[in-house]
Amino acid sequence: MVRVRFAPSPTGYLHLGGARTALFSWLWARSQGGRFVLRIEDTDRARHDEASAEAILESLRWLGLDWDEGPEVGGDFGPYFQSERQAIYRQFAEQLVARGVAYRCYATAEELKAARDAHTASGSKAPFKYPGIWRDRTDWPEHQPYAIRLKVDERGQTGWNDLVKGRIDIPNQTQQDFILLRSDGLPLYNFGCVVDDLSMKIDIVTRGDDHVINTPPQLLIYEALGHEPPRFAHVPMILSQSGEKLSKRHAAVSVLEYRDAGYLPEAVLNYLARLGWSHGDQEIFSKEELIRLFAWENVGTSAARYDAKKFLHVQATHLRRQSPQRLAELVRAAIRSDEAVDARWLADNVTLDKAIATATSRATTLEEVANTIRYALLPRPHYDSSAVAKFLSEAACALLVEFAALLESLPTWELGALETATQDWLDARNLSMKALAQPARVALTGQSKNAGLFEILDVLGLERSCDRLRSAAQALRSGAEEAPL
RNA sequence: GUCCCCAUCGUCUAGAGGCCCAGGACACCGGCUUUUCACGCCGGGUACGCGGGUUCAAAUCCCGCUGGGGACGCCA
Numbered sequence: 086m087v088r089v090r091f092a093p094s095p096t097g098y099l100h101l102g103g104a105r106t107a108l109f110s111w112l113w114a115r116s117q118g119g120r121f122v123l124r125i126e127d128t129d130r131a132r133h134d135e136a137s138a139e140a141i142l143e144s145l146r147w148l149g150l151d152w153d154e155g156p157e158v159g160g161d162f163g164p165y166f167q168s169e170r171q172a173i174y175r176q177f178a179e180q181l182v183a184r185g186v187a188y189r190c191y192a193t194a195e196e197l198k199a200a201r202d203a204h205t206a207s208g209s210k211a212p213f214k215y216p217g218i219w220r221d222r223t224d225w226p227e228h229q230p231y232a233i234r235l236k237v238d239e240r241g242q243t244g245w246n247d248l249v250k251g252r253i254d255i256p257n258q259t260q261q262d263f264i265l266l267r268s269d270g271l272p273l274y275n276f277g278c279v280v281d282d283l284s285m286k287i288d289i290v291t292r293g294d295d296h297v298i299n300t301p302p303q304l305l306i307y308e309a310l311g312h313e314p315p316r317f318a319h320v321p322m323i324l325s326q327s328g329e330k331l332s333k334r335h336a337a338v339s340v341l342e343y344r345d346a347g348y349l350p351e352a353v354l355n356y357l358a359r360l361g362w363s364h365g366d367q368e369i370f371s372k373e374e375l376i377r378l379f380a381w382e383n384v385g386t387s388a389a390r391y392d393a394k395k396f397l398h399v400q401a402t403h404l405r406r407q408s409p410q411r412l413a414e415l416v417r418a419a420i421r422s423d424e425a426v427d428a429r430w431l432a433d434n435v436t437l438d439k440a441i442a443t444a445t446s447r448a449t450t451l452e453e454v455a456n457t458i459r460y461a462l463l464p465r466p467h468y469d470s471s472a473v474a475k476f477l478s479e480a481a482c483a484l485l486v487e488f489a490a491l492l493e494s495l496p497t498w499e500l501g502a503l504e505t506a507t508q509d510w511l512d513a514r515n516l517s518m519k520a521l522a523q524p525a526r527v528a529l530t531g532q533s534k535n536a537g538l539f540e541i542l543d544v545l546g547l548e549r550s551c552d553r554l555r556s557a558a559q560a561l562r563s564g565a566e567e568a569p570l
Numbered sequence: 571g572u573c574c575c576c577a578u579c580g581u582c583u584a585g586a587g588g589c590c591c592a593g594g595a596c597a598c599c600g601g602c603u604u605u606u607c608a609c610g611c612c613g614g615g616u617a618c619g620c621g622g623g624u625u626c627a628a629a630u631c632c633c634g635c636u637g638g639g640g641a642c643g644c645c646a
Contacts (some may be wrong), residue, residue, distance in 0.1 A: 092646095093646095094645090094646045097646080126646060127646095128642095128645095128646080135591050173603075190644090192644095197644085210571050211571085211572070212571085212573085213642095214574060232644055234644095250575070250576090252576080254630075255573070255574065256573075258573090259572075259574090259642085261641095263643095263644095264643090264644050267644040268643085268644060269644075270609070272645090273644070273645080273646090274645070274646045275646095277646090278646090293640095294574095294575065294576090294639085294640070295575095295639090295640055295641070296639040296640095296641090296642080296646095297574060297575065297640075298573075298574060298575095298640075298642070299641085299646090315607060319575085319586075321575085321576075321639095322639075322640075324638095324639075326581085328638075328639080329639090330639080330640080337644050342603040356582095358622060359581065359582065359583080359595090360583095361582090361583095363582085363583055363584070365584065365594085366583085366584060366593070367594090367595095368582090368583090368594075368595050368596085369595095385582095386575080386576065386577095387575090387577065387639095388575090388576070388638085388639060388640090389581090389582065389583090390582075391581095391582095391583060392582065392596070393579050393599085394581085394596060394597060395582060395595075395596040395597075396596095397596090398595080398596055398597090399595095399596090401609095405609085445609090446608055446609040446610085447608035447609070448608085457607095463579075476606095482628095501572075517596085517605080518604095518605045519604095519605050519606080520605090521605075522605030522606070523605070523606060525605085526605075526606065526607095527606095532606090532607090533606060533607080534606055534607035534608080535606075535607070535608095536606095536608090537604095537605065537606085538605055538606090538609090539605090
């Protein structure tokens with residue numbers, strides 16, 4: 086059974102790049118009937134942060150990237166927080182020392198700094214390397230803290246066949262006797278990562294491109310441990326719109342920001358998947374399609390730039406593909422916290438469904454849907470002052486009052502008939518549809534931009550429509566020119 | 571500086587030697603539709619970084635250059 090993992094460090098939130106790495110792993114696990122393992126890399130206490138870890142879990146939950154093993158669900162290979170695995174790292178490290186492939190290093194931070202400074206002063210262009218002071222010594226001082234370093238043979242090269250990048254070989258000369266376990270007992274990233282991937286029986290390590298350089302040391306550790314390494318898949322990075330590494334400085338990199346802005350999780354997944362992966366000319370994918378179609382060979386090799394407009398387009402497309410039921414559910418959730426909204430209308434399926442149906446072609450996010458239909462859920466719409474000033478002239482208001490009377494005079498409240506009757510009525514007065522529609526739209530919704538007039542009338546119904554037409558006109562008449570709506 | 575990765579329209583990408591004087595999507599620019607705003611529909615421009623090879627044939631293979639990105643911690 087395939088076992089893959091996502092191993093984020095809890096440094097604040099799940100960003101787009103991390104989410105995509107998680108997605109690719111998850112897709113592979115799901116398509117192979119494998120296991121998706123979540124492990125939190127919080128070895129460094131400075132990085133151990135409950136809130137951050139929770140934000141990551143929440144992001145994954147929202148995206149629907151469920152994990153089979155990890156925090157909250159447990160599993161046979163736990164614990165799944167590195168901070169709880171220190172004994173395991175120690176055991177592995179000491180085992181390597183016992184076998185003579187790693188050694189204790191008692192060099193202090195000061196000594197190392199001095200060596201580094203001397204190296205810098207010498208003007209050498211080569212990068213500084215640990216001079217191997219303790220490599221072959223056994224005169225270990227008592228009660229002194231020590232780090233554990235791997236004995237690295239700097240001849241030859243270390244390489245692997247990357248699932249996305251193909252063959253990569255890196256000269257061992259670029260390596261050194263790097264640290265496995267710090268003198269305070271905590272593992273360094275490369276060691277903790279290998280020990281965990283090994284003991285959790287991971288067979289594909291998926292991570293960002295920026296980790297390519299960590300792979301040779303990790304391979305050396307697998308070798309020292311006497312184990313076959315897993316396979317590696319290094320996915321290209323996501324760059325900001327301006328082409329730099331994505332960071333908090335760039336707007337909206339956190340997954341939860343998209344949730345809060347009214348994006349759909351499947352839209353985020355779709356957009357992320359298409360950033361670096363492709364399936365011919367297809368742009369829109371459901372989650373199920375992604376699972377079915379995902380393959381490592383179709384993951385691209387070059388970095389991709391984040392593009393907000395394309396993302397929005399993908400989001401809009403997914404929004405329009407939602408079933409009315411799900412959409413109503415999501416819009417309710419998005420709108421619930423708005424206290425001005427009348428719960429009665431929010432609960433009214435007929436009104437809500439009709440309203441939502443008029444909004445999907447002109448909104449891209451749930452947030453926008455909510456804003457578009459809010460007029461139907463409020464006791465009185467919120468009137469946009471410039472719209473009122475522009476369209477609710479005295480003449481227009483008079484027309485609205487007459488229009489209300491017309492509506493009430495109709496034998497049935499049926500859309501087709503309503504439209505014909507209105508058109509005839511306008512024709513008789515030699516007026517254009519525009520002359521009525523704009524003022525009416527403002528009176529009914531408070532906005533100059535919204536659904537078609539007859540759609541709005543249908544959403545509100547006869548009674549509320551007439552009420553709004555008259556009260557808007559009334560308010561203007563009684564309340565002077567500054568439109569006290 | 572050293573090492574590594576990458577290189578097709580503005581952006582995401584299709585393209586695994588002839589089907590490509592390069593296709594799709596977003597964006598952009600026109601037009602149609604029209605009760606506003608959208609949706610939708612039709613049309614348009616724009617790309618294989620450069621130089622060498624290999625081959626009957628190269629966007630596709632090889633080399634170099636250039637450009638971009640990443641990594642060089644007792645961080646992850």
